[in-house]
Amino acid sequence: MRTSYRSLVYASVTLSNLSTNMTRKTSLIILTRNEIAGLRNLISSIPTESVSECFAVDYQSHDGTVELFRKHHIRVVPQTKPGRGEAFRIAAREARGDYLIFFSPDGNEDPRDIPKLIQYLDQGYDMAIASRFMKGSKNEEDDQTIKLRAWANQGFTLLANIFFRGHLTDSINGYRALTRNAFKRLHVNAEGFAIEYQMSIRALKLRMKIAEFPTRESPRIGGASTAYAIPTGLKVLGIFLNELRMGNNF
Ligand SMILES: Nc1nc2c(ncn2[C@@H]2O[C@H](COP(=O)(O)OP(=O)(O)OP(=O)(O)O)[C@@H](O)[C@H]2O)c(=O)[nH]1
Numbered sequence: 188m189r190t191s192y193r194s195l196v197y198a199s200v201t202l203s204n205l206s207t208n209m210t211r212k213t214s215l216i217i218l219t220r221n222e223i224a225g226l227r228n229l230i231s232s233i234p235t236e237s238v239s240e241c242f243a244v245d246y247q248s249h250d251g252t253v254e255l256f257r258k259h260h261i262r263v264v265p266q267t268k269p270g271r272g273e274a275f276r277i278a279a280r281e282a283r284g285d286y287l288i289f290f291s292p293d294g295n296e297d298p299r300d301i302p303k304l305i306q307y308l309d310q311g312y313d314m315a316i317a318s319r320f321m322k323g324s325k326n327e328e329d330d331q332t333i334k335l336r337a338w339a340n341q342g343f344t345l346l347a348n349i350f351f352r353g354h355l356t357d358s359i360n361g362y363r364a365l366t367r368n369a370f371k372r373l374h375v376n377a378e379g380f381a382i383e384y385q386m387s388i389r390a391l392k393l394r395m396k397i398a399e400f401p402t403r404e405s406p407r408i409g410g411a412s413t414a415y416a417i418p419t420g421l422k423v424l425g426i427f428l429n430e431l432r433m434g435n436n437f
């Protein structure tokens with residue numbers, strides 16, 4: 188009797204998860220700024236058929252990126268002010284889904300991680316991050332002796348964990364997904380490459396449920412990065428100090 192009651196509860200929990208998952212809508216957002224080489228390589232691996240909608244937010248690409256999206260029937264939302272911060276906010280305004288999944292096709296990110304990001308949100312997490320710095324991960328600098336970018340990233344994550352009580356391994360990676368509701372609650376206003384760090388810190392402040400899983404970062408396929416080390420580092424540091432100062436008033 189007791190066992191069957193338990194299995195009934197289990198069945199109803201499973202069913203309610205299932206019905207939530209079946210009704211939730213997923214928006215896959217591709218972020219680009221002159222990313223033709225990577226995009227050409229990856230476009231057919233992006234699982235557009237397993238999401239509710241897929242669109243690109245593009246900052247003034249002039250290398251054929253936009254034309255390639257159109258050829259593959261992927262809607263392009265043009266961005267007039269530069270920076271990933273701006274791109275994330277445009278994406279959230281445009282998206283119709285309950286989940287926002289951000290993917291950058293420069294070669295660093297493996298499209299096979301997209302279903303994993305969705306899975307964590309299905310399990311009730313507010314945000315899921317593909318981590319380059321946990322057991323089973325690989326980051327671009329793993330084979331180098333001097334790992335300046337990795338150390339800087341890990342240093343900023345350590346600061347976030349100490350000051351905002353977290354257990355994150357990669358607070359900066361842009362390869363992530365979050366619920367639309369979580370995104371709204373974060374009120375992120377950071378510019379450029381500091382946006383992800385601000386999202387992570389604010390999610391910690393609000394005690395959101397954050398999942399991380401190991402990812403394997405590959406080298407950039409072509410083109411050029413616009414994340415220049417020193418200005419990006421300074422911007423991220425500025426965000427840390429600002430978040431420290433403002434507490435939960437955002
Ligand atoms: N929509 C949009 N996308 C951007 C913008 N700036 C960069 N991106 C895209 O964001 C992704 C990451 O940019 P990168 O310059 O490679 O930055 P990163 O991956 O942090 O830096 P690396 O480690 O050097 O590769 C790429 O897909 C870019 O095309 C922007 O202003 N708007």
Ligand SMILES: [Mg+2]
Pocket residue numbers: 293295407412
């Ligand atoms: Mg990159």
